[in-house]
Amino acid sequence: MTKTDVTASIDALPNLDHSAPLLQVKDLHVEFRTRNGLAHAVNGVNLSLQAGESLAILGESGCGKSVTAQAIMGIIDSPPGYITQGEIFYRGVDLLKLPEAQRRKVRANKIAMIFQDALSALNPVFTVGFQLAELFRKHRGMSRQESRQRAIELLDLVKIPAAKQRINDYPHQFSGGMRQRVMIAMALALDPEVLVADEPTTALDVTVQAQIMALLAELQRERNMGLILITHDMGVVADVADRISVMYAGRVIEEAGVHDIYSTPAHPYTKALLQSIPRIDLKGQELHVIKGLPPALTDVPAGCSFNPRCGYVQDVCRADPPPPRYPVAPGRTSACHFWKEVKGDE
Ligand SMILES: Nc1ncnc2c1ncn2[C@@H]1O[C@H](COP(=O)(O)OP(=O)(O)OP(=O)(O)O)[C@@H](O)[C@H]1O
Ligand SMILES: [Mg+2]
Structure with a gap:
């Protein structure tokens, strides 16, 4: 297949709506049917990403960040994992309803992912050049020579010295x-419009982390990609993200611009997360620790799942359904009945 054939078949996707958000996740539910019971890993996630925008997904270990990413990429380990409800739109087209062949094509060409552990994501028995070039041969129908040249250009792009060797x-x-x-x-390699980066730097030391994040941010801007950056490190987020979605027990509990989240968090969990970051100007003071543990996903508490750990808790927080996401300000939501108190408005 030639390059134009492939591009044409992508463009021929039914009903692509270029005025729709680049990516939109609506009411996504994912469960894992395990021997220890049913784990509700994702319990109604809503996300939206525009071209050129950088969205961070933040939350403690086990809250469903990677599973959300895997659902977007169509790589949920199934069994035991199943998407039981929800929609994942790419430019207005629900990927979950597309025929498998088209779905795979969209994902291969338009949505790319970077994993935390590069060593296990790369194939150890092939050279890096071969693995890069193969993408161009397989998906763009390029010749060996042409694809090799593109592989060198890509290594140059990500600033690997002596790329040719x-x-x-x-x-x-x-x-x-x-x-x-x-x-x-x-x-x-294939010029994706959406890049999902799942903890891309946690395995690296701090200075290298900073370099990689700077490179990602630069490439994202240059190429006007939508970036979903998954992390549990609030420090990493501030430099790179435009918006933050904070997840807790499989739900997005607060969403806002980076500046707003840092200055006036509107959910008790976000506030607690911020207070648990070590700060040089408060040296000597005791570090705030969020009491208790996140719930087991086989046994999520009724009502707001953060209620057993929350300093603002009242009876209403223990009653189902969980709080809706209240509009706190334009483009800002919080799933807390008492967001005004938390934010300091009342
Ligand atoms: N392959 C699997 N089999 C069974 N359960 C799974 C599987 N993958 C994920 N889960 C369940 O989904 C939950 C959420 O996992 P996920 O990997 O999304 O967490 P995370 O937010 O990415 O955490 P971390 O910061 O540690 O990467 C897990 O706690 C686990 O209960
Ligand atoms: Mg993860």
Whole structure:
């Protein structure tokens, strides 16, 4: 298949609506049917991403961030995982309703993902150049020579020195930071419109983390991609994200612009997360710890799932249904009955 054939078949997708958000997740539910019971990993997630926008998904370990990403990418481990409800729109087309072949094509060409652990995501028995070039051969029908040239250009793009020589190296011959750059190169190979980065820097040391995040932010801006950045590190988020969706026990409990979240959090969980970041100006003071543990997803509490750990809790918080996401300000929501008190408006 030639390059134009592939592009044409993508453009021929039914009913692509270019005025719709780039990506929109509506009321997504994912459950895992395990021997220990039913785990409700994702319980009604709503997200929206525009072209050129950078959205961070933030939350404690186990709150459903990766499973949300896996649902978007169509790579949920099934069984035991199942999407039981919801829609995932790419430019107005529900990916979950598309025939499998078209769905796969959209994901391969338009939505790319970077994983936390580059070493296990790359194939150890092929050179990095081969793995990059294969993408162009398989999806763009390029010749060996042309695809090899594109592989070199990509390694240059992600600032790997001596790219021409390094394409002949195997993944284990790269340092952790360089491998993550290779992962970014692979993700960008087919010019995706959406990039999902799941904790792309947690395996790296702090200085390398900063370099990789800066590179990601730069490439995202240059290419006007929509970026979903998954992290549990509030420090990482501030420099890169435009908006933050905070997740707790499989739900988005607050969403706002980065500045608003940092200055006036409107959900007790977000506020507690912010208070648990070590601050140099408060050296010597005791660090705030969120009491208790996130709920087991096989046994999520009734009402607001944060209620057993919350300092603002009242009877209404323990009663079903869980709080809706209240509009706090334009483009800002909080799933807390008492968001005004939390934010300091009352
Ligand atoms: N393959 C699986 N089999 C069974 N349960 C799973 C599987 N993958 C995820 N889960 C369930 O989904 C929950 C959410 O997992 P997820 O990987 O999305 O968490 P996370 O927010 O990405 O956490 P972390 O910050 O540790 O990466 C887990 O606690 C687990 O109960
Ligand atoms: Mg994860």
